[in-house]
Amino acid sequence: MMSQSTTVILKDNWRFSKEVKGDAFSTDYDASKWEKVSVPHDWAIYGPFDKKWDIQTGIIEQNGEKEATEKTGRTGSLPHIGTGWYRNVFSIPEFRKGKKALLVFEGAMSEPQVFLNGKKIGNWGYGYSYFFIDITNDLIAGSENVLAVKLTNEPFSSRWYPGAGLYRKVSIVVKENESFAQWGTFITTPDTKDNNAIVDIKAEFHGSNVSMVTEIKDAKNKLVATQKSTETEDGKFHQTISVGNPHLWSPETPYLYTAVTKLFAADGSLKDEQNIKFGIRYIKYESNKGFSLNGKVTKFKGVCLHHDLGPLGAAVNKAALKRQLTILKDLGCNAIRSSHNMPSFEQLELADEMGFMFLAESFDEWAKPKVENGYHRFFEEYAEKDIVNLVRATRNHPCIVMWSSGNEVPDQYGAEGLTRAKFLQDVFHREDPTRPVTVGMDQVKQTMASGFGSLLDIPGLNYRVHLYEEAYKAFPQGFILGSETASTVSSRGIYKFPVVQEKNKQYDDLQCSSYDLEACSWSNVPDDDFVLQDDKSWVIGEFVWTGFDYLGEPTPYDEKWPSRSSYFGISDLAGLPKDRFYLYRSRWNTKDNTLHILPHWNWKGREGEITPVFVYTNYDSAELFVNGKSMGIQKKNNATPQNRYRLMWNDVKYEPGTVKVVAFDSNGKIAAESTVKTAGDPYKIVLDADRKTIKADGEDISFVTVSVVDKNGIPCPTADNELQFKVTGAATYRAACNGDATSLEIFHENHMKLFSGKLVVLVKSIKTAGKIQLEVKGNGLQTGKINLKAEL
Ligand code: GAL
Secondary structure (H helix, E strand, C coil): CCCCCEEEECCCCEEEECCCCCCCCCCCCCCCCCEEECCCCCCCCCCCCCHHHCCEEECCHHHCCCCCEEECCCCCCCCCCEEEEEEEEECCCCCCCCEEEEEEECCCECCCEEEECCEEEEECCCCCCCEEEECCCCCCCCCCEEEEEEEEECCCCCCCCCCCECCCCEEEEEEECCEEEEEEEEEEEEEECCCEEEEEEEEEEECCCCEEEEEEECCCCCEEEEEEECCCECCEEEEEEEEECCCECCCCCCCCEEEEEEEECCCCCEEEEEEEEECECCEEEECCCEEEECCEECCEEEEEECCCCHHHCCCCCHHHHHHHHHHHHHHCCCEEEECCCCCCHHHHHHHHHHCCEEEEECCCCCCCCCCCCCHHHCHHHHHHHHHHHHHHHHCCCCCEEEEEEEECCHHHCCHHHHHHHHHHHHHHHHHCCCCCEEEEECCHHHHHHHCHHHHCCEEEEECCHHHHHHHHHHCCCCCEEEEEEECECCCCCCCCCCCCCEECCCCCCCCCCCCCCEECCCCCCHHHHHHHHHHCCCEEEEEEECCECCECCCCCCCCCCCCCECCCCCECCCCCECHHHHHHHHHHCCCCCCEEEECCCCCCCCCCCECCEEEEECCCEEEEEECCEEEEEEECCCCCHHHHHCEEECCCECCCCEEEEEEECCCCCEEEEEEEECCCCCCEEEEEECCCEEECCCCCEEEEEEEEECCCCCECCCCCCEEEEEEEECEEEEEEECCCCCCCCCCCCCEEECECCEEEEEEEECCCCEEEEEEEEECCCECEEEEEEEEC
16 A cells, blocks of 8 residues: 555665775766675675684783784684675655655664765664664655665774674665654553553654554454554653453563554545554563563573674574574573674564563673774764664564663773763663663673672673672672673584693684583683572573674684684584583473483594593483493582583593483483494485475575484584585575584585584575475485475
């Protein structure tokens, strides 16, 4: 219907170049030789990896360094630095004289300069911000328009891989003159009881003599309540609509309602309509009680996530995000922190739908720098605008239960920092009085002394487990959030001997041990956090650093090449679970049992040597057998944090064969068993897709896990065969990733080595439905094939 708003997503027909000469913004510029791309797009993810992209000599103060050293890989060693241009020629038939048009960016990396039809129409600073530009006077009706966007990434502007380019959606919204204001409707459920909820809607609009009708629909699209308003309050419509027997939103029951808001002109014609999903839920943070959702005390079993999607880089992709959240659901995770910037809209939509609480963060720096060209350059001009846009664009998502104005900002020091903390928190409160604000603090002693920690709604501690108790006493809030925890390091499927707990441990192969006992000087192993989470009722939960490995920050190998992605993830860069996944799962996932053995059992050359076996399980005790011989029963106990959360047989001597664990329930009865076997030589390639049917929309992705097994079907845990990939039918080969932080193989090339016996291939749909086949070959191995399909 022409009277309503229309959103046109500018997805296809983009041209991109990094080699631009002349005025690429002018309408007659010839961009026909530029690369054809679709948006979201990340120009840097195609590589090649090279240490020259982010080589830097300096001190990472947050890591406690005192002397400058040469570092590489800090931002992923991918070519994100420099200037790139995008151009799109389009026409918008929906736009006519008398209408309004907005150009909306959901993020543009970074410092976007925007030109329409040869004229500069706007710019922004921070690459993670959402912003829009009113293009009513610049958009030409009934003809072609030329949009050009210039993006510049300065060197030393990030502590991780930021991605590059138009990595999130760009769209044009066409509205009537009388219409709802962009991001101007705020839905809250301030007064919710089990049998009744008040849905409070405040809507900003343009125009006069208009009326507003809201229809509240349940998840089955059934009308449950409606209200009409003709009067306004402070220039906004304000409705309070009662919904009886509401279905409350929670991670376990992510029930969503839709508010259909309609704006009518005086003559009764419909001028605008919004469909806003929301949830009915109530949250509270109370001294000594902690956080409660819908009246139930709930601890955050959360993970921090950077925004990159491994082999896809920063280019947002809903299938990739959904896969991440599916993996996190199985982990038993109930919350996400978008560290250290604004989350994508897609991720918030999925968190609403799939049931994850969300801590939406904004900045890694305020006015004081961490990196030479970081956010401090924009702070004065943009901080308020950035927060306003963050809150206004996302505040209707029930998943968001807390905001964060910063992470480990150097402004934790100094009186001005205190003023800034208050200023930012006040902006959040002004825009959204319903949710509290935190800052992830690492300078805990300092923030106790200065009052910085006391003024926050939620004192968030990053690491510093030894200071929780003191901070709890020093701060007035009556609870502490583990805003960032653990930072344990490990490489999937890699184990080092002897097995000892260490900090900053390095090995010649630039990997970390998966016995989950290695951390950084400032960080700790998971069990140390578990103790606090379990023993202190005033600790309201934790956000583990990180749910998945990410590009950049290859600590503890910041000074070693080639090492270009993190070791912190509970799962690796390909999304494959490390052992640690099962340690968290054994306490977070309370629905399913976990019984996981480590290490693998292929230790040729270690015969007779001590090879400890750990079991991550929700059961309290278990008996271990090696080739049928009992290694004894272990029971969780309080001797050390590890003994409390892991079952460990530290004296096992390696002999090839079978390791079996038998777990007992609380009555001492056998409850479950699990085995790991020594594998023979790699024989056959095995494929397993997360989804066999994908959408034929040119965006959907099937993630196929590739592994090799021996003649008897036993997985080969150390295989590193080079494999080739071929996709035929209604899809394309998009990328592969093996989770090896030291691999310089390029993701989008159709070959890669296995790492610890596995890798993941991404098969992407085209816009045609049909059959798809992925074939994976490797020298001397039986080929693997899998049939998938794409549907419209
Ligand atoms: C924290 C920081 C994170 C990441 C992490 C690594 O101090 O907030 O961004 O750098 O350390 O352990």
